[in-house]
Amino acid sequence: MEGVDHLFERMVHEHKDRIFAASLAMTGNRHDAEEVAQDTFLRAYRALCTYSPQRIRDLKERAWLHRIAVNVVRNRVRGVHPRLVELNGSESDHTPGPEAKVMERMQIDELATRVAGLPARYREAVVLRHVRELSYAEVAEALRQPVGTVKANVHRGLKLLRGDTDDRVDD
Amino acid sequence: MIALTTDLKRLGAVKAPDGFADRVLAQVGMTDSYARFETVLGDVFVAWNRLGVSAAARSASAEEFEDWFRKDVGRPLMPAVAPPDLAEKIQDELGGKKRMRFDLRGLTAFEQAVLRKTREIPRGEVRPYGWVAREIGRPAAVRAVGTALANNPIPYFIPCHRVVRTDGHIGNYGGGGPEAKKAILTLEGVRVKKLEELGRAGFRYQGVRTTKIFCYPTCHTGRHALEKNIVWLHDEASARAAGFRPCKVCRPAVVA
Numbered sequence: 001m002e003g004v005d006h007l008f009e010r011m012v013h014e015h016k017d018r019i020f021a022a023s024l025a026m027t028g029n030r031h032d033a034e035e036v037a038q039d040t041f042l043r044a045y046r047a048l049c050t051y052s053p054q055r056i057r058d059l060k061e062r063a064w065l066h067r068i069a070v071n072v073v074r075n076r077v078r079g080v081h082p083r084l085v086e087l088n089g090s091e092s093d094h095t096p097g098p099e100a101k102v103m104e105r106m107q108i109d110e111l112a113t114r115v116a117g118l119p120a121r122y123r124e125a126v127v128l129r130h131v132r133e134l135s136y137a138e139v140a141e142a143l144r145q146p147v148g149t150v151k152a153n154v155h156r157g158l159k160l161l162r163g164d165t166d167d168r169v170d171d
Numbered sequence: 172m173i174a175l176t177t178d179l180k181r182l183g184a185v186k187a188p189d190g191f192a193d194r195v196l197a198q199v200g201m202t203d204s205y206a207r208f209e210t211v212l213g214d215v216f217v218a219w220n221r222l223g224v225s226a227a228a229r230s231a232s233a234e235e236f237e238d239w240f241r242k243d244v245g246r247p248l249m250p251a252v253a254p255p256d257l258a259e260k261i262q263d264e265l266g267g268k269k270r271m272r273f274d275l276r277g278l279t280a281f282e283q284a285v286l287r288k289t290r291e292i293p294r295g296e297v298r299p300y301g302w303v304a305r306e307i308g309r310p311a312a313v314r315a316v317g318t319a320l321a322n323n324p325i326p327y328f329i330p331c332h333r334v335v336r337t338d339g340h341i342g343n344y345g346g347g348g349p350e351a352k353k354a355i356l357t358l359e360g361v362r363v364k365k366l367e368e369l370g371r372a373g374f375r376y377q378g379v380r381t382t383k384i385f386c387y388p389t390c391h392t393g394r395h396a397l398e399k400n401i402v403w404l405h406d407e408a409s410a411r412a413a414g415f416r417p418c419k420v421c422r423p424a425v426v427a
Binding site: 022037111 | 176178179180181182183184185186188191192196198199201
């Protein structure tokens with residue numbers, strides 16, 4: 001048990017930014033991102049407690065945590081569309097930086113909202129490949145999809161983000 | 172095209188909000204939470220985590236308690252609603268029932284041994300510093316025992332107030348000074364005045380003529396002895412010379 005606690009504490013510190021960034025890109029706002037990221041780690045912890053030492057050793061942490069995050073998002077309020085970002089910075093825990101920083105934050109949040117608006121399969125692929133910069137192999141592992149599928153979904157997702165809709169794939 | 176993937180990369184560089192890791196660790200019970208409890212000793216702040224109670228103090232305010240905890244225990248701390256059974260456990264512990272688990276991580280093996288031993292001292296009784304030192308197998312480390320007790324992060328529940336000097340001074344107390352120590356001992360039924368008088372007179376043990384056993388003055392086994400059968404003894408040598416053997420319950424000396 002002590003071992004799991006130790007491992008988990010390190011995992012949280014090591015992956016918190018990545019998982020939060022991925023959550024932000026998948027949910028489109030910081031409030032939901034925090035919920036998703038927290039939930040991801042809670043599930044990870046509960047899972048770790050049931051895993052054998054061997055299974056823990058063989059764990060591909062990054063892919064594993066991202067897969068949990070993807071599942072958390074999938075399982076949340078299906079069908080509810082991500083809320084629009086509140087541009088006037090409703091999160092009080094963030095100290096307002098210089099104007100440039102605020103601008104950048106707004107742009108990033110705006111992009112997150114756009115990414116979050118993609119159909120799930122493109123969104124997941126784009127987030128893991130381009131936001132989180134996992135390798136195709138890792139994305140495939142995290143999503144449990146063939147690499148070819150991932151590549152196609154990334155491609156189509158990017159296309160949609162660029163607003164290029166002629167080459168739309170059939171659903 | 173380039174711009175889009177660069178922007179996505181920037182999105183990927185977003186940091187988790189402040190305190191995120193602490194909130195996660197608190198949710199699985201790995202960081203400490205705290206709340207204020209009304210007790211017979213007044214308001215006591217108690218911190219706990221998944222392993223048990225980790226700290227207690229009669230701080231004047233929540234801020235004071237948080238500051239002390241962060242400095243002393245060195246972990247983050249967050250106010251929380253107490254688990255439903257904690258208040259009851261606190262009352263029981265202060266009433267003499269042992270129901271609590273403790274988290275003593277961060278203390279040295281020696282400090283932990285001192286605190287565990289101290290917890291064996293029954294309510295209403297006291298033991299000298301030297302007793303703790305001898306019992307944990309470090310008879311020469313009397314001063315170190317004093318230091319370990321002074322740094323007890325969980326006073327009241329790990330009853331460091333029950334470890335006293337034998338010279339008539341009750342000894343220091345981290346939980347509010349000697350007066351507070353006396354007050355708590357009195358509340359627990361110890362006759363502090365009498366204890367101080369005995370100490371000043373140089374009496375350390377109570378012998379009972381009929382059983383030929385000598386005890387610490389507060390040991391419960393000697394409580395029902397008739398006044399006329401009690402002899403007060405200065406030290407182990409004279410006790411043994413007078414034909415007394417040490418009590419096996421309070422162990423004032425190693426049983427030969």
